[in-house]
Structures are given as structure tokens and as C-alpha cells.
Amino acid sequence: MQDMFDISIIGGCGHVGFPLGLSFAKAGFSVGLLDVNQKAIDQINQGQVPFKEEGAEALLKEILPKKKLTCTNDPKILLKSKCVILVTGTPLDEYLNPKLNAITKVIEEYLPYFKDGQLIILRSTIYPKTSQKIDQYFKSKNLNVHLTFCPERVTEGYALSEIKNIPQIVSGFSPEGIERASALFSKITKKIIHMQPLEAELVKLFSNAYRYIHFGISNQFYMLAEEHGVDFGNIYHAMTDEYPRMKGFPRPGFTAGPCLLKDTMQLCSFSQDHFHLGHAARLVNEHMPIHLVNQMKSKISLEDKTVGILGMTFKPESDDPRESLSYKLKHLLEMEAKHVLCSDEYMKHENFCSKENLIESSDVIVIGTPHEAYQTLDFKNLPVFSVWLQPSCS
Ligand SMILES: NC(=O)c1ccc[n+]([C@@H]2O[C@H](COP(=O)([O-])OP(=O)(O)OC[C@H]3O[C@@H](n4cnc5c(N)ncnc54)[C@H](O)[C@@H]3O)[C@@H](O)[C@H]2O)c1
Known part of the structure; x- marks a missing residue:
């Protein structure tokens, strides 16, 4: 299938996914935002920002007419993407333990929409060694994707300016994945720091x-x-x-x-x-x-x-x-x-x-x-x- 999107973001209408998507679209990439929150999808498509985020409304209004940003609940956009970023929530349970399956459940849900050769960027804040488990999971499904873990470190509400100025940590499980993730982030930020996935998680x-x-x-x-x-x-x-x-x-x-x-x-x-x-x-x-x-x-x-x-x-x-x-x-x-x-x-x-x-x-x-x-x-x-x-x- 022809790739229509450089990047798709699962959780693309969230506090991390949305400003990140805007930043990539501003840098010239074609970006798909995939989310399950229909209200937020409709708001973004109408040029409204679902939450307070400095500079986001003006940037959204600048980007929407350029057709660089698609916001949808249709997972098929993942199949048409060179890179998929995953940034859904990673909550605690009622006993303050991490819900370890929060991320894996989302990956399982979209499994039919990942494809060989894709760059996958985990961006949620995850329990240590989760990225390694996900890498093994993809391998067990015979999916030849390039998994990376590149954590988000911005402060909520000021993401657009911080994404540009904070060094981006890039870790991954294949040299090609690390190289491709570094190339993407170098278009929106000034400095890349490379490390092992467990180091990046910590x-x-x-x-x-x-x-x-x-x-x-x-x-x-x-x-x-x-x-x-x-x-x-x-x-x-x-x-x-x-x-x-x-x-x-x-x-x-x-x-x-x-x-x-x-x-x-x-x-x-x-x-x-x-x-x-x-x-x-x-x-x-x-x-x-x-x-x-x-x-x-x-x-x-x-x-x-x-x-x-x-x-x-x-x-x-x-x-x-x-x-x-x-x-x-x-x-x-x-x-x-x-x-x-x-x-x-x-x-x-x-x-x-x-x-x-x-x-x-x-x-x-x-x-x-x-x-x-x-x-x-x-x-x-x-x-x-x-x-x-x-x-x-x-
Ligand atoms: N909020 C922050 O300032 C911040 C900063 C750095 C890192 N993080 C981390 O980033 C992750 C996301 O946090 P957030 O604040 O953006 O959460 P959020 O709730 O604002 O965003 C998550 C988005 O994922 C969507 N979503 C949930 N399930 C989905 C599914 N199955 N398919 C598609 N979309 C789905 C939700 O509708 C929501 O829009 C967490 O791990 C968090 O710890 C957050």
C-alpha cells in the first residue's frame, strides 16, 4: 500500500500526541492523528484545540489548510504510514501499581494495521523494560518493524516551544530504527541523545x-x-x-x-x-x-x-x-x-x-x-x- 503519511500518532488528540503531531506537520511532514475521542477529533478538524496549549490554536489554523494534518478514528491510516508513534496513557491501578498491559493492549488492538519496515516510536512514559517486551511481542508476531523508545519530556501546556528546545532521547532495537527516529526528531529539535532503551525508560x-x-x-x-x-x-x-x-x-x-x-x-x-x-x-x-x-x-x-x-x-x-x-x-x-x-x-x-x-x-x-x-x-x-x-x- 502507498504510504500517504510520514507519521501517524496513536493517541494523537492527547496532551502529548497533539502538539507533537502539530510540530511534525509544521516541519513539513504529512501527519495522521488517530484517536478514539470523537469529540476531540471533531474539534481539531474544526480548528479548535481540545485543551489549553500555548500557541496550538494559531498553528492548527495555519496547518489545516495545507492538508498536512489528518485527524481520524480510522486505524487504517496506520497501514498507510511510514512511521507510527504510540502515545496513549499509562495509568496506575487502584492500588497505585502500574497497569502494565495499558500499552500492550493498544498494540494488540492495532496489530493488523502495523506492517513490515515501519518505524514504531513508543513515546508514552513506560514501566522499565516495557519496550523490550514490546519488541519481543512484534518479533513473536513475525512483524519486522523497527521499534524505538523516544520519551516525551515536555511540560504540559508549553509543549510546542519545549519540543524545539529540549534534547530528544532516542533509543531503539535496530540501527535502522535509531537512525530513522533520529532523522525525524532532528527536523523538530536541536539535539539528539542516544542511549539504550532501559536507560531511556529510566x-x-x-x-x-x-x-x-x-x-x-x-x-x-x-x-x-x-x-x-x-x-x-x-x-x-x-x-x-x-x-x-x-x-x-x-x-x-x-x-x-x-x-x-x-x-x-x-x-x-x-x-x-x-x-x-x-x-x-x-x-x-x-x-x-x-x-x-x-x-x-x-x-x-x-x-x-x-x-x-x-x-x-x-x-x-x-x-x-x-x-x-x-x-x-x-x-x-x-x-x-x-x-x-x-x-x-x-x-x-x-x-x-x-x-x-x-x-x-x-x-x-x-x-x-x-x-x-x-x-x-x-x-x-x-x-x-x-x-x-x-x-x-x-
Ligand atoms: N501530559 C503530559 O504533560 C506528559 C508529558 C510527558 C509524557 N507524558 C506521558 O505521555 C502519555 C500520554 O499522556 P497524555 O497526557 O498525552 O494523555 P492523554 O489522555 O491526554 O492522551 C492520550 C490520548 O490517547 C487516546 N487514546 C486512548 N486509547 C486509545 C486507543 N486505543 N486508540 C487511539 N487513541 C487512544 C485518548 O483518547 C487521548 O486522546 C502517558 O504515558 C504520559 O505519562 C505525558
């Missing part, structure tokens, strides 16, 4: 776990200081002000989202639960909403109050609620307060209200996510609680 997991632990240190210090009645903002300022060895010390906040906890837990599982730092970071980071509610309760009685939560997404200026600790906060407050209201700047929900209505109807305000828009709000002298240290404190 680069990604170690980086996310490092960040999760890093935030955990800050959160632990924050709670320690607060419990002793001192202002962590002052401490943070003194620690970091013109003191080079504390450069990069993060501010406290809700450490959440679809990646950091999940990937730390993947490593915990890989280490057979000997990754003590990872477990400890989870206990600290997941305690932050409890700490916040306890702080509130120590200052005011909540049972007769309406509490308004401003910000429900997992990080500021994002519209993504996945694994947001604002929901844990909401759950805790629902057990303590008379009533809980929620609002978010970017994420719409039928049960949310506007920030103005929330302030009007609440007795107490708590910042779940410090979106910039909340910095200039008039809180009308209501008590405001937050674990987030604003940049002005640094």
Missing part, C-alpha cells in the same frame, strides 16, 4: 520522580514551619535570596497532575517497594490538602461555613483536572464545612460557579490552584487560605 522515570521528591522536600519544610507558627515565605526568601546553592529550590504547593505521582509509583513498583524516597514524597505531597484543612480548622470553625475553592486544575494556568489535589481538598472540606463551592478559571463544569459568585456566596476562601487571575481579586475581607507560596515571596 531517564524519564528518574526525572519525574526527582521532581516529585524535590517538591516533597519543600512541602515538608512548609508544613514543619507552619506547624511551629512561623512564616515559610520569610524562610524561603532567606534560603534562596542570593544564595546560589538553593537555586532551584521549589516553592510549596499542591504537587499533583497526571505524571509525577504516577511515574514515582512506577519506580516504587520497579524497585520492589525499596524506593523509600518515592514513597516518602507521596506521603508528604498527598498530605498537603489535609494540612491545609487542619490549618483552617485551627483558625475558624468550618461546620457552619460555606467554603469556596478557587482553582480546580492540577497546576496554575492549566485546564487539566487530572489528579488535581483540589479534588482531595474538596472531598475533605465536604466532610467539615456546611457547604463547598468550586470555581476554575480555565476548566468549565456544570457544578462550578464564577469566581465573583463564589466570593459573594462564601464565608471562607481557599486557593486550590493559584491561577494568575486570582492575584488581583477583591476577596472582600473574607479569610483566604492557601498552601501556595507566590513568586513575590522569593
